[in-house]
Amino acid sequence: MALFKFFWSLRAPCGFLHQAKRYLASPIASHYEAINRGEKEVPEYFNFASDVMDKWTELEKEGKNPQRTVFWWVNNQKEEVKWSYEDLGVLSRKAANVLSGPCGLQRGDRVLMVLPRIPEWWLLVLACTRAGIVFIPGTSQLTAKDIAYRLQASKAKCIVVSETLAPGVDSIASECKSLRTKLLVSDRGRDGWLNFKDLLQAAPANHNCVKTKSDDPLAIYFTSGTTGSPKMVAHSHCSYGIGLLIFGSHCLKLSPSSVIWTISDPGWVKAAWSCVFAPLIHGACVFIHHLPEFEPTLVLNTLASYPITNFCAPPTGFRMLVQVDLTRYKFMSLKQCVTGGEPLNPEVYECWKKQTGLELYEGYGQTETVLVCSTLEGMKIKPGSMGKPAVQYDVQIIDDQGNVLPPGKEGDIAIRIKPKRPFCLFTQYVDDPEKTAASERGDFYSTGDRAFKDEDGYFWFVGRSDDLINSAGYRIGPFEVESALQEHPAVAESAVVSSPDPARGEVVKAFVVLSPAFSSHDPEKLIKELQDHVKKTTAPYKYPRKIEFVPELPKTPSGKIQRAVLKKKEWGKI
Secondary structure (H helix, E strand, O other): OHHHHHHHHOOOOOOHHHHHOOOOOOHHHHHHHHHHOOOOOOOOEOOHHHHHHHHHHHHHHOOOOOOOOOEEEEOOOOOEEEEOHHHHHHHHHHHHHHHHOOOOOOOOOEEEEEOOOOHHHHHHHHHHHHHOOEEEEEOOOOOHHHHHHHHHHHOOOEEEEEOOOHHHHHHHHHHOOOOOEEEEEOOOOOOOOEEHHHHHHHOOOOOOOOOOEOOOEEEEEEEOOOOOOOEEEEEEHHHHHOOOHHHHHHHOOOOOOOEEEEOOOOOOHHHHHHHHHHHHHHOOEEEEEOOOOOOHHHHHHHHHHOOOOEEEOOHHHHHHHOOOOHHHOOOOOOOEEEEOOOOOOHHHHHHHHHHHOOOEEEEEOOOOOOOOEEOOOOOOOOOOOOEEEOOOOOEEEEOOOOOEOOOOOOEEEEEEOOOOOOOOOOOEEOOOHHHHHHOEEOOEEEEEEEEEEOOOOOEEEEEEOOOOEEEOOEEEOHHHHHHHHHOOOOEEEEEEEEEEEOOOEEEEEEEEEEOHHHOOOOHHHHHHHHHHHHHHHOOHHHOOOEEEEOOOOOEOOOOOEOHHHHHHHHHOOO
16 A cells, blocks of 8 residues: 555545546547447557557647546545546556566467455556457455366466455466466465565556557457357457447546546456446546445445546446435536446336436447447436447347347347447457357347347346356356255255346346155255355355255256246246
């Protein structure tokens, strides 16, 4: 923390909020908006660090933009970190020198970053961008087994974690043949690890940004599927660096006067969307609260205490917030509230608006995309609808043969990729050409989400076309949970499906056939034991919140478990 305070002390106080209001539009954002609209071609070379971050710094130095806070981090101990573009530039160059120096990483190498909401995560994302290194975010809830899989699948040469996860990494490091460097973000050292804070302080501040092509890889995200282990989704430098601009301007309504707070774990794509690329290209201030967990009163107090103008949280978060008497809070600065990641209940929208007077705008996208649909300011809000397509995409509802369906007909949400693939769509499922090919249907990329379009062009979410579970914005593949359950001696067979839940939308439910030796065990104790087992075996958010013991599972004549039968049974109980 001392190093961060040192850099902040170098800056003159400027009262950034009222000064920035004079700058209603970002000249940098305006330049790249034409690319998103198809009015200009994507440049051959692009790097967010040099073409966006450093350009903002130049504007500050030329007096064309006031030097101000664009990164603002706080915690429950009242500690703060505030950085300008210049601060981020200096620190990210130093971090890039750490990666390419002591860590021994080169352009194209991959780094697995599993960190909580701490400032170092932002520095390392920008440092990787500068050095042409591919960053792979992961949530801090990952277990040692999850981390081992990701290291092995990605062939990452470096891993960055905080002190909490270091012992788990040490326990599996010998299984990961590509791993060369372990980088620790901590105030204390650890044998076998490089200490990022110490190296950052000693690193030089001069670094020549790598000249990356627009389609060079920038990031890889692991996303759950209905079969097999999580898949790797690759995005390019222009995909996020340019493609998320429209999300920032049209959905989040960002400008240099904005202070945006997005509640997202750094392991999820929403952090890259709303906490890095969209706000920083618009000159907005990224506000981060180091929340250990979502606590409604703390969230509301923060919204009331800081000059936050834009707030983004998943529908589950808003469902929790509206349970509190919101009329007790005054949000003096709050103007734009956005949600996404799962369907929004119309009742939550109405309750939020009634108690706060603020509209709640919904957006839709995937790990594989940038913003696909949203309700924009000025549009009529239809509660429960995800809105209309973003300008970069031709979005349609298609049938199983790839034919476009008329309004009112349910089908798969799809993005046109022929004759030209949108630059902001993911490039591929890494090392999985079969899955990449399977995601294409005729002239379209099929999202796997079901919806219909009304006569006014609004899209309405129906559900997944496969068995993927979306619980409170977390995408959970049934295979991962079934595999974890199968490791327990009490489980002979299991099938995992979604089950309706008033708070989370849907939760994981496991139907379990017990091994004969456990058939007489206390059911309640066994449920708790199986839940704890899954929490320890894989990321805790995947554990089955509901478990039902059954004598057998429905199967096809060939022996395949029919999850659809179980899911229909669950959702028929609503």
